[in-house]
Amino acid sequence: GENVEQHPSTLSVQEGDSAVIKCTYSDSASNYFPWYKQELGKGPQLIIDIRSNVGEKKDQRIAVTLNKTAKHFSLHITETQPEDSAVYFCAAGDSWGKLQFGAGTQVVVTP
Amino acid sequence: DVKVTQSSRYLVKRTGEKVFLECVQDMDHENMFWYRQDPGLGLRLIYFSYDVKMKEKGDIPEGYSVSREKKERFSLILESASTNQTSMYLCASSYEGTEYSNQPQHFGDGTRLSIL
Numbered sequence: 001g002e003n004v005e006q007h008p009s010t011l012s013v014q015e016g017d018s019a020v021i022k023c024t025y026s027d028s029a030s031n032y033f034p035w036y037k038q039e040l041g042k043g044p045q046l047i048i049d050i051r052s053n054v055g056e057k058k059d060q061r062i063a064v065t066l067n068k069t070a071k072h073f074s075l076h077i078t079e080t081q082p083e084d085s086a087v088y089f090c091a092a093g094d095s096w097g098k099l100q101f102g103a104g105t106q107v108v109v110t111p
Numbered sequence: 112d113v114k115v116t117q118s119s120r121y122l123v124k125r126t127g128e129k130v131f132l133e134c135v136q137d138m139d140h141e142n143m144f145w146y147r148q149d150p151g152l153g154l155r156l157i158y159f160s161y162d163v164k165m166k167e168k169g170d171i172p173e174g175y176s177v178s179r180e181k182k183e184r185f186s187l188i189l190e191s192a193s194t195n196q197t198s199m200y201l202c203a204s205s206y207e208g209t210e211y212s213n214q215p216q217h218f219g220d221g222t223r224l225s226i227l
Binding site: 031041045098 | 152170207208218220
């Protein structure tokens with residue numbers, strides 16, 4: 001089955017700096033890679049996703065890149081703000097909806 | 112906006128009790144999922160369902176069962192609760208995906224379950 005590894009487990013950045021979270025997956029059949037943000041006391045919320053026929057996707061300060069050959073994908077947050085502080089999860093999945101999640105990254109943005 | 116509602120935010124039960132966690136979605140989604148979330152382990156899939164009365168085991172189904180009698184409702188059942196089932200439980204739903212179109216999962220806010 002699919003196995004997703006996520007690094008780092010914690011990430012501290014100064015406000016305004018960039019944050020990068022990296023994930024690797026094992027199943028070459030995976031074709032969908034969403035990223036979720038979870039704030040304290042809330043469920044995970046989708047922030048961006050990418051499909052295997054696309055190498056990069058950007059939405060304002062958030063971007064995701066995918067390298068299918070190397071089986072890794074990354075989340076980039078630019079110009080970080082205190083409200084970006086949260087736990088971020090990567091996931092890898094198939095067309096039928098099942099996802100395998102990484103262990104999560106606690107991001108702390110300090111003013 | 113998609114709404115996935117879990118019936119309880121916090122629940123305290125005793126070992127050996129039968130526990131029901133309820134989840135309702137209002138978007139007519141075909142797929143529904145139950146996960147448990149533990150520190151350092153991320154989200155692990157317990158069971159999922161692609162349709163009414165249909166269920167599939169996820170990665171950690173032992174000690175759990177599910178019920179989907181109506182499309183909008185997916186219940187997780189702990190047959191005989193044990194202390195190692197103390198965790199955060201998350202429900203999610205999504206539209207049916209196809210080979211060319213994946214559908215994102217939408218999550219509820221979770222039920223923090225403590226088994227004493």
